[in-house]
Amino acid sequence: MIPVRGYAERKVAVLGLGRSGLTTARALAAGDAIPICWDDGEVARAAAQAEGFAIADLTRDNVWDGIGALITSPGIPHLYPAPHPAIEQAWRHDAVVDNDIGLFFRSFATPDWDEFERPPRVVCVTGSNGKSTTTALIAHILQAAGMSVQMGGNIGRGVLDLDPGRDGGVVVLELSSYQTELARALSPDIAVFTNLSPDHLDRHGGMGGYFAAKRRLFAEGGPERSIIGVDEVEGRYLVQQLREEAATGDPVIRVSSGQRLTGDDWSVFARKGHLAEWRKGRQVASFDLRDIAGLPGAHNHQNACAAFAVGRALGLGPRQIEGGMRSYPGLRHRCQVIATIDGVRYVNDSKATNADAAAQALLAFDNIHWIAGGVAKAGGIEALLPLMDRVSSAYLIGEAAQNFAGSLGACPHRISSTLDQAVAQAHAAAKSGDTVLLAPACASFDQFASFEARGEAFEALVAKLQARTT
Structure with a gap:
């Protein structure tokens, strides 16, 4: 504590x-x-x-x-x-x-640090999507490299429940807009901005207030190094706000998934499944992300770029970071491959509680048997219709089942009602090379206490299927 x-x-x-x-x-x-x-x-x-x-x-x-x-x-x-x-x-x-984040930054540094050879460092991750995976991936990479790491905030332990700083240790925190908006003290050593999409708008009085809450971590926190996702306009704006030198981009590292970043500054981007690091106009590192089981899909490639940039900012070599990524098991309930049965992958993305999150999972796989439904969010699944060519069949559960069925049109689907029935039906229909994907695009509260409880139920059902085939 x-x-x-x-x-x-x-x-x-x-x-x-x-x-x-x-x-x-x-x-x-x-x-x-x-x-x-x-x-x-x-x-x-x-x-x-x-x-x-x-x-x-x-x-x-x-x-x-x-x-x-x-x-x-x-x-x-x-x-x-x-x-x-x-x-x-x-x-x-x-x-x-x-709030507790403000108290943490007021209290973490102590006079004991004068005796440390290397003062502890604090890495903070914020954004709309990918925060949890990026935070967990950073912590895993640093631990794999032999560093002393603690993880907390919105994931893992509460910030004040962490242990006092250790010589050479690193604390990796996931911070939501709720946490960054109110904290009276913010002083990360490294801060990461993943992306921005509409969320919590009633709480922040609109999109501008939501972005302003995220921006405080950088503008008021004054990190030594800012790692900024630039695939949305807000990230590009933030880069220009934080840059001190136009030529080098210091103290900013730009990251992207899907576009090549040009210029002489420090950047890390993923394109066609390959991660590349560029500095001073030349490539200094590259490796293939596509066969890393714990990081499927382009959205995870953006998370990988951000985590890679943090590792480099903390002095790790590219091969150290790549090795850590390859041993990363994936974050539970977030596009997590939990089993392969007779050539069929089973993926738990119970955390996909809205259409934007479900879209990332649908883009990560082909020949999908998609389990969706629960308590629908505003807008339902209309935004996902262009992705239905990736779906072999949909299995609809919970309160949203009837409405979702009406939205899917020609996409093959059936109303399964319960998760048990959906898993059994998807298992019976799937062939080798297919993916059974739980990405509900809904809240869980009609049938489950939380998205975690829903994901755990899916894991248990898949484990029973696996037991029958061995």
Whole structure:
């Protein structure tokens, strides 16, 4: 745990007592602060009270005497569509509002670092898609190279639950727009921007607010090295904002999947399945990504380019990085090849909860038996219709099944209703060389508690099929 610094003997309010909130209360107490906790849910309040934390309704005016700061969990709105009442109270009582990311950057560096030969480094990854895979891939590559690595943030452990910095260690954090938007301190050594597509727009007041939340990590965080995906206009804009020299591009590394990047600056791009690194107008490294099992598809090639750039920025050689990528097992529930049965691949992409994410999975494979459905998002699957030539048959489950069937037109499909039936039907129809793909393009909450639970159910069903064939 990282004890929070700067609040010793002071009252600090904690709003939201889920994973990050309860860890924040513990880290504040470890730094001798006095946490005052609240959650709108009775069960969460009871869990915090059982650990000995003081509970007070922070939406009430009379509890704020002596409280100088409010630490809020990422999922709680502080501006749009409307601030939580406890945040309104914090403003009214002149208490600063922060989150666990801000506390982490205030508290991670300590006087002990003066004794280290190499100070710890912090790598932060943000963007709309690919954050989790890029973060996990970076951590895997660094570990494979023998470095001391911790991974946290939106993936793995909460930031304040990490261990204090180690000599020569690296912390790799996945950060969402919810986290970067509010943090009062941001100081990554290396920051990665993967891409941007519409998401969380109600929370950020539109696309401009969403991009502004991501941009804070770079504009206010001031990283030594910024690694920017330039396949969208926002990334290209950010590059121009951060460049110090037009010729070299320092301190920026541009990355792309699908286009060759020209110029004399530092760039890493994937084209036709090959990763290439260019510096000062010449190629300095290249290798084939297409046979790396843990990174299927062009979207993963962009993730690979970003991770490669981080490894190079931290001093690793190209072959070290390539070796780490080849041993990467893939991130669970994210375009993860979980089995091959009689020549048929089974791919778990349960995290594909919207059409944009499902499109990336559909582009990664051919001859697809596609399992889709659940609680539909706005727009349904209309945007996926141009990709139906890749689909041999669709198997539709959950609430969205009937509506999706109406959208698919001439694409072969059947309403399977449940995941069990869909897997059995797809297994019966698939031939060697085909792919059975779970990429629901939907939330899971009609039949499963989470996308993880849905992916785990798919894994269990495939494991039963595999057991029958051995």
